[in-house]
Amino acid sequence: MDDISEMDEDQLLDYVIRLSIEDSCKELPSTKPTSNSGEDEPQGGVLPPGPPSPGDTHTLEELCECPAAFGELDAGGWLPLHRAAVQPVKQVLKLVLDASYELNLEEKTLEGETALTLAVQAGHVENVKILLERGASPHNTNDKNESPLLLAIRIGSYELVSVLIENKALVDQVCLRHWTAMHEAAKVGCSDIAVLLLRNGARITHLTGHGVMPIGIAAEFGQTDVLDLLIQKGGDVNAQSYNGESVLYDAAGSGNPDCIDLLLQSGADPDVPSMSRHLPIHRAAYLGHYLALELLIQVTSRQAIAACGQSPVHSAADGGHVECLRLLIESGFDVNAILE
Template identity: 35%
Template sequence: MAAASVSMPGSTDTSLGFDDYSLYSNLSDDELMQLAIERSLTDSQSFTSRTETTKTSIPTSRQTPAIACPPQPSPPAAVQQPRQPTPEPCPANPPRNLYNPQIPLIVSHFVTGNGKRMVAYRRYDGTLVEVKPEAEVEEDPIVKTIRDGDVGTLRQIIKKPDCNVLIPNQYGWIPLHEAAYYGQDQCLKVLLRVQPGMINKRTLKDQTALLLAVSKDKTDCVECLLEKGADPDLANQDKETPLYKACEKENSTTVAMLLNYRASVNKSCIQGWTALHEAVCRNNVEICEMLVKAGAKISTANMYGITPIFVAAQTGSVDALRFLLKNGADINSQAADGATALYEACKNGHANVVEFLLSQNADANKSGKTGLLPIHIAAQRGNDGIVSLLIPATSKARVRRTGISPLHLAAERNRDDVLELLIEAGFDVNAILSEDRRKMYEDHRSTALYFAVINNNIDATSMLLEAGANPNLDTFSPLLVALRQGCMTTMTLLIKHGANINAYIPTHPTTFPATVMFCMKYLSMLKYLMDNGCDALSCFNCVYGSNPHPPLKTTRSNREDSEPQSVCVQFCEVISTNTYSRWAGPIIDVLLDYVGHVKLCARLMEHLDSYPDWESIKEKAMPPRPLMQLCRLKIRQLLGIKRLKKIKRLPVPGRLIKFLNHEERTQDYFGSEL
């Protein structure tokens, strides 16, 4: 509905403009129409002015915006415009009662099951405005005659004094183009007999009749036009010649015909592709052979440096590839980006092409400008079949010089099958990314294990750790990543394989292990860290002690402006943030189980005083600590974590084992004794 059809009572300007349309955006079209009618009945003057405004705002059919009548592609006979100097009105005018020039409509054409042509109008939000039959357009008689192949009637029409076969339609097409398009070779002969000089006339897209006939596989018309002197080298706007189009259509008969009439075999299109590129792309060896015999160059490159051999590798055209190599193509030639045919075959997943190229001694150790080898791209794409073919042909020393291992790419893309193949083949699971490649990642990751952990890929993490991956090589420990993700399985795997349980972040110094900070929300993970030797005592070493603490710096900008980078963050500062303050009591409670005599700082005491249920935790921290707690800590210290893990094998009472492992609280085993 046009916005101008709704008025506001009591206003001097009775029309509602487009800018105010949002006031009624929640109403449907029917509701808006009803509102307009009701208000028009109560105000005759508004009705009159609104009627005049509406009439003046509705465009005529000749003023219709271009979007309401989009030009059609190639001109089928049913929609050809009459050959009149003055164009007819657009047959697809938008609905008058619903059209607003400020809100253009999307017009779509379709044909019903009964063959009736329809036109639909929609708004940009997809809502349907109107569907109606498409207006009938009178078809040019000469076009209808050509399409039907009525040579006799065509002769009668062109004999008329007012018939001019050189007048083009809106697309620049003359009757000769129509005859070539519809494959009417007899009509072509009649037209050329009248005007032989128009044989190379072009459409608005620079298409000749010959090019149209080739594009539609009208071989008889192609032969007729060539016999009458059509130029076989005239190209369209994209620089595509008839020979190029014939190769695209894989019409060997037309190709032979054009070559017999001396068509230029090495002319390239606007992107630098030649007819041989097109034939290779379609793996048509017959046409390739015809082109090469006619003088086609094997190694002509397009604007990206891609020669036909690259096209064969990209498209998996083994037969065409074999033909090109047989005729002297360089198997190890490189494109503008340094890629080889083998690299392109790996990139596009053509295992049969990779196998053939390797059998012909293609170099698997030649890298492109990115520094990646074929095995890198195969691992990244997850094609384990191609990777298995490349492993014997790839030098591990050459892989190391690239600064990145295929293990990195396989782990990054979760290609577990490829990862397993590479590990079995002996690729270094502790390979480090080069410095320039590490800089591409904000966290400066360096190992394949880090990629696996950050993807939360437990299978890949397990494979790498079992193969000997070191979990302590990255700047930001993979263990911290697992803790941040809250993945207990990954954390357990890393700790069992020697991950540093007291890992810190070099760029963000703290007085306590960063592992504690990353698992404060997960008490079970925090307890697991403590059971395995995490430093709990450092959490209570506050530099301010019982003295008043400085106010917390809540924003990053404040911290950066007032705090040098060397100042370490205190545990009490972290636990006081909004993220962790609600967990302060339980966190302190867990940590107290793994320390002896400690004194809580003023801020931690403030947290414990803030919640009545935490009073018992506060009492637990008061000295002196129970003798049993001090004995437990001493025994754990003397035994060490590794021996403590094996204590179950020793003839030690089960209750003592549970006590040393801090299991008495969950099992309530020592309740009666304590």
């Protein structure tokens, strides 16, 4: 293998680390390697003789004698520490950490990511363990206000979540739009992670910036297993957000009939309107969720619909859903209903 374009992902990552460091040393003539890999290469790097193999640490060991290089950003705004965090060879990360003693582990890329948030997003459990052992904070967020724990849940890694919790990550840390780890678990549908969070004290009543609890997020994204878990743990099936949208309204938006049926069986009220005077049946009709609409037609009272001043026929017509219109008409809804 004599061409960088023939490298696999692991080899290329090791290669990028070398180039990032050697670019900073500026001890050798500067040339720009070419790549057909589709990934950006650092500018002004020095092409080592022959492509590296995965986990080859010999060059890094030599470069450790030039510690100032480990504090220099490459053309992508990353330190060698950041590059080392996202490659899979833990010995590479250890060598870079040893040589980066003048830095703290919370240094960020130009995009606002720390070495720990990068390692978590890359799914490298061993790198995450090493960074935590060396003193990286499990609480510090990236510039998007996303914690390492939230990012681990986003990629669905139970192992990473366990490691972070064992290292005292805060299970109720507020991120994003007042979003917690439990909200993220509800969104991605990781019921096993949700159980782990609950065992470690996570609350199910925390509100997002829009006033939505995790049960509402599970309903909105059609995550039946997490929804069932939260109901079993006492989640309020009739909770409403700040704009009056109920959990059942959120479920109607997802179109998942299993979520809707579960909520109805658990006591959710289909006649609760939002502040815009819409019921779950209106949302299902507008979005064209036929199976959800079938369920809601059976349980929504005509009095509640009349009080809203709008028939679901209007909603289905506005959304352009012919099959939902046909279902509503066949169920006895007035095709000539007047919008109030």
